[in-house]
Amino acid sequence: MIKYHKVSKVYSRQDKAVLKDINLEIQEREFVTLVGYSGAGKSTLLKMIYAEERPTSGDVYFYKTKINKLSRRKLPKHRQQIGTVFQDYKLLPQKNVWQNVAFAMEVAGKSEEEIAEDVPQIIDIVGLKNKSHKYPEELSGGEQQKVALARALVNRPKILVADEPTGNLDPISTWEIMQLLLKINEYGTTVVLATHDKDVVNRIARRVISMDKGKIIKDDAHGRYCI
């Protein structure tokens, strides 16, 4: 469902390529972990899926559409089909848990009835049923990441992009988040997870793509962390 075709990236005002001739395909329902040192180019690669960055050369496909050719007007619709979670959660500080999750549906133009039905359901799935009126600053890191996850999933995206979602979390929260990601994947959502947490990679033992200096150096179907 995602395909990188000869993708290279050079950030403006920099001469060094961050991604070098990447060719990669991700199938539906896959759980892909992307590993590599900081600076290897993992985030840049993921940003191309939700069109925050465009390749300098090459194309990135979402099914048949070239993401890098999407017009600015079509971007919002594209992003609504993709769930994203990040190391810094990116919650709206002025909205409580319920509102943060509902926001993704409001943006997508869902009706109030749908929102009233789906939001409590997804909040329940991530285990924050009794915290839905708390504001982000009243929650622990792990709980905030669960809110972010709920928001990413509430529109039932085909693919979830997770860029170091456990980077700021303690081991227990990390594991809770990983459990949720696996569960989501089981229900049919493709998951692309970037991380440099060796433990995480080894315990889930799914497809591992190793990156170094802008290149894919290894792609194992049941890989281990080995950099």
Added chain:
Amino acid sequence: MWLQIKRTIKFAINNIAHNYWLAIATIGSIAIALFIINVQIANLMANNLLLEDIQNKVNISVYLKPEVNDEAGREIARKIESYPEVEKVNYVSKEEAFEKFKKDTANNQVLQEALDEVGDNPLGITLNVKARNSEDYPKINEKIKQDTFQDKIESINYEEYKGIISNLNEEIRSSQKITIILAVILSLIAVLITFSTITITIYTHRKEIEIMKLVGGSNFFVSAPFVWEGIIYGVIAAVISTAASYGYLQYIIKNSSDGSLLSLSSARFIKQFLETYLIRNWAIIILSQLLAGIFLGVTSSLISIRKYLKI
């Protein structure tokens, strides 16, 4: 679409409620901007009234010789009135002039007695000539002096007025110029303050804007709440500034003859301005205040949000 608009309004209200200090600062600066503009406009209007008033009072008096009779006097009046520069000639007959003179000197015993002694009316006909434009008096003066009836004229009082008239014209004109320049500068400063306040507001929201875009918010959806915010600020500020301006002008009327910000115009003219202009046009004034407030709020929102929408 309607649902989405409703949602953006909800977000705007939510934003204001969470940042009410910033909201107060923004409303305050828009209100001050409008207030300054209002006072300057009132000042200009009052100056215009003053100018009009002075021009209304100024005229040339043509004194005819005592032997000129009523018929000849009226003929001269008609001739002067036919000059294109002349708006009106006010004809004062010998008798009226005499009555007026007696009245004016009523408490001057000596003069009264002298008048009684003469018995006869020593005064001539007076023609008060009013120009359409106060700048035309010199021209009118010249025309009268060169017309065919010049031998029937005793005197024209223009010469003694000349200095005063041209001085006044000049003074009013230059004060008007200063007021306009001042108004433009002050208004510009006020508008800039508003712009920067709203820029700060949006800067504090830049992370949220980024998040909204990431979740798939369209540019409309992301920026509309800020536009609503601008509208709400503008409306509240317009109400405040209208009330404040009215209060301030009333205060000026009651407390001083030369208002501090209102240079040349005397309180009387501001009062006249308030009474005639403001009260007759209150709907237009309130509407224009609202529009100005909304315009300020919305344009500064749009300008400052633009750079965050690119991602």
